Amino acid sequence: MFFYIFEFVKDQIKKELAKLIRSFNRKGWSPATSTNYSFRISEEPNTIVVSRSGIDKAYFTKDDFIEVNRKGEALPAFESQRPSAETLIHCSIYDLFPQAQFVLHSHSVYPVLWSMKLQEQIIFQGYEVQKGFDGQKSHLDEVCIPILENSQNMVEFSTWMENRSAEFTNHCFLIKGHGTYAWGKTLFEAKRHLETLDYLCELEWKRNFESK
Numbered sequence: 393m394f395f396y397i398f399e400f401v402k403d404q405i406k407k408e409l410a411k412l413i414r415s416f417n418r419k420g421w422s423p424a425t426s427t428n429y430s431f432r433i434s435e436e437p438n439t440i441v442v443s444r445s446g447i448d449k450a451y452f453t454k455d456d457f458i459e460v461n462r463k464g465e466a467l468p469a470f471e472s473q474r475p476s477a478e479t480l481i482h483c484s485i486y487d488l489f490p491q492a493q494f495v496l497h498s499h500s501v502y503p504v505l506w507s508m509k510l511q512e513q514i515i516f517q518g519y520e521v522q523k524g525f526d527g528q529k530s531h532l533d534e535v536c537i538p539i540l541e542n543s544q545n546m547v548e549f550s551t552w553m554e555n556r557s558a559e560f561t562n563h564c565f566l567i568k569g570h571g572t573y574a575w576g577k578t579l580f581e582a583k584r585h586l587e588t589l590d591y592l593c594e595l596e597w598k599r600n601f602e603s604k
């Protein structure tokens with residue numbers, strides 16, 4: 393009985409997330425089949441539902457998710473399908489931040505531009521939209537978002553994340569030359585975090601390099 397309820401709940405979330413993935417694609421945030429997305433439901437904390445690798449995000453549907461365990465290994469029903477190489481980043485976020493239920497990833501342009509200019513972090517101050525990050529109360533505060541090195545070795549990358557986990561107070565980070573990750577307790581919140589980060593990166597870039 394519970395099995396069917398959980399499956400129904402997951403199906404509804406898959407539909408909602410697939411719709412969001414297609415809308416992010418329309419913004420140019422997932423070129424050339426890139427990026428990945430995941431969620432879990434509180435009743436099944438050890439199962440992560442993650443987007444399948446190599447799918448054109450313009451056509452992503454609720455049937456393009458697979459289920460993996462906390463180590464990123466496909467569950468038996470999904471063994472024939474390949475999880476994305478970056479699934480382990482999702483697993484690390486769920487391990488480090490138990491409240492996270494949704495993880496979103498973007499390859500949008502402005503965060504990547506900043507990540508190639510800066511080293512350890514990007515700092516925003518003075519923008520109303522900073523309050524889009526859960527916990528931020530005023531535009532006057534400094535908001536620091538960590539930048540991590542890129543790596544194809546996901547075990548190494550997970551160790552870097554763990555070492556810097558205290559810096560992830562705004563529920564997101566940048567990866568050098570790569571993109572952004574953001575998470576939240578709900579899909580609404582995770583989306584808000586990702587959009588807040590992207591908007592601030594674009595604004596700050598234009599203020600620094602495009603305004604006369």
Ligand SMILES: [Zn+2]
Pocket residue numbers: 426427428478497499570571
């Ligand atoms: Zn990526």
